[in-house]
Amino acid sequence: MIVLGGEERMAISRVFEWSRTDWSVKDIQVGLAGSPYSIPELTESSDRVQALLTNIQTITSSAVVARQDLVRNLKGLGKDLRRVHRVTEIHESNRVEGLGPELLAHTHEILSSKSAADIENELGRFAIIEALRTDQRTRDVLQLHGAKLLADIIMRDSNRQLVEIDVRNMHHMLMGDFRTAGRYKVYCNEIAGAEHVPFTPSDTPAAMQELMDWYGNVREQCLLPPVVAAAAVHAWLAHIHPFEDGNGRVARLMANIIIGSAGLPPLIIRVAGDRNRYLNALAISDQGGDLAPLAGVFLRTLRRAIRDMRNPRWALRIFEEEIRQRAESSYNKWRRSFQRWLELLGGALALHRLAIRTDPEEMISRDGYARIRQRVREGLVVGGIGSSDWYPGSRSYLLLDPADELFRYSRGEPTLSFLVYAPQPWGETVYARMRGRIREILVREDLSEGVVIRELDRTRSLPALEAAEYVAERIALDFRDGLAQARVSIGQRHPSSGYRSPINGW
Incomplete structure (x- = not known):
């Protein structure tokens, strides 16, 4: 009883x-x-x-x-x-x-x-x-x-x-x-x-x-x-x-x-x-x-x-691990590598008139990292890519989740993929997968090991800088082709509401 x-x-x-x-x-x-x-x-x-x-x-x-x-x-x-x-x-x-x-x-x-x-x-x-x-x-x-x-x-x-x-x-x-x-x-x-x-x-x-x-x-x-x-x-x-x-x-x-x-x-x-x-x-x-x-x-x-x-x-x-803030945990090493690679990606994107925006506080936490290593699908949005001058109304969001097709290359690290702003009336999420050229990216704990990139028809491993330049080029093509365009169906269906996507201020 x-x-x-x-x-x-x-x-x-x-x-x-x-x-x-x-x-x-x-x-x-x-x-x-x-x-x-x-x-x-x-x-x-x-x-x-x-x-x-x-x-x-x-x-x-x-x-x-x-x-x-x-x-x-x-x-x-x-x-x-x-x-x-x-x-x-x-x-x-x-x-x-x-x-x-x-x-x-x-x-x-x-x-x-x-x-x-x-x-x-x-x-x-x-x-x-x-x-x-x-x-x-x-x-x-x-x-x-x-x-x-x-x-x-x-x-x-x-x-x-x-x-x-x-x-x-x-x-x-x-x-x-x-x-x-x-x-x-x-x-x-x-x-x-x-x-x-x-x-x-x-x-x-x-x-x-x-x-x-x-x-x-x-x-x-x-x-x-x-x-x-x-x-x-x-x-x-x-x-x-x-x-x-x-x-x-x-x-x-x-x-x-x-x-x-x-x-x-x-x-x-x-x-x-x-x-x-x-x-x-x-x-x-x-x-x-x-x-x-x-x-x-x-x-x-x-x-x-x-x-x-x-x-x-x-x-x-x-x-308790987060309270103790272990100095050289797997989480800290991966996070440092990932942030460094995002800096390389930001520099490469700037050559294509695109900017990457992330906030260190919005980066994945130790708790989220541990869940992803347990293969829990968290769907953590940690930043975005866009340009209000060159691509108004377009933005690609950065998503971290457990590895999908790249699971065989991962030692538990999260993989990066891309979303677009796509709300639907009374749909639970405001995002949808971007149907772009890059499907999934794996940044390892040790950045010197390179970055793994999955495209629609092939997977490649490149040195960190070369990978950033390659991904930036492919993302720029996606923006040019309209693949990052926001799909604001609420505004289209309800024009009288005065609805505007929050990404317009990007």
Whole structure:
């Protein structure tokens, strides 16, 4: 006989309260009524929504089984895994915004400190004490930690409805002594890099009340799958942009309240591999009213968390390795070689009037690298290639995944392939494989061993510089022939929406 603890029993009961096995496309359309989001009246869109619902059902069922197995067979590891997810969630949520310490180890150290414990102890009196009188990066961690503790209180009370004052309280905790902490904006603001213009200060309170009333009805009547509800609330709050700062972190907290109240593991949007997908998905929800790409991002993170639940010892080992930051691990050697080769590729692309853009923080993390070595298909997007002057509306994204046809050459290293921006109405992803001349590239840990390139009809191994020049030439031909052109079907199908691809600003 299996005896479940109170928290496990509550979590599993919430899964059954929130979840159904017979969601239909019509249910989603009805559940979204009153929100800015809807499903287009197109047959192919309905098919995509049904595929999305099937994925949601599979993941929800998998989460229930994984949680039960964790309790049954691996007593004690569940608490450790929750700690890992908590540290990672806070670290990555800050890093998406360019905040907090750069290393996961530093976030872990801050959250293990007396200051973090003091915040938890004082939370009931909502007193942020001397713990927050420290450097800004430490404050970023401690303040988000406090906001997350508030979110947990809301999430764990199955009879408690999420209301507007909760949102402002989380923002207050998140922003500390910032001049508008816990208050809606008093000046018009904008979203960096986006064309969407948020609500004015005078319209913000009514817009937020509309959002919270809508979600309250959805939650009370269980009108939507939790993942869809979380995507709607996150996208809607980001669309309103009610606060002067901290909107993204509050939106992610709210999404995790919804996900967690259904007994699902936390949504952790990682800078390395997830941020491009996540920001593009938000752009589509802003301008096209389409939640599927954002829900797709959420489903990706849930699959990752469920894999951790199924193999917690492995997940804990990878976390501890990242905390220790081993100096000369396979990951560090490969990453150094890969980044060096991308520099060579960038120089070669410049000769063809193309630029490569990557962010070291968006490069694959130790965790992602370890998963790929286990042949888990992560689909990590780590940068892009383009030129707004010479090829407007075109961009090729860089994708890292386990080796495909090049598996016989790989010792576990990821391979590089290329995507194009290709959203479809209510499709889960905003990318499609680029049908270019280069299909797959393998950069080894030791760059002196050369680079393996797979084309449609042959595979070759070249020295690093020669490989960069060859790949740049082939990519330039792909751009010239229009193979990197964005396929923005949402904008084409819904011209009245004013939708524009976020890549236009490249």
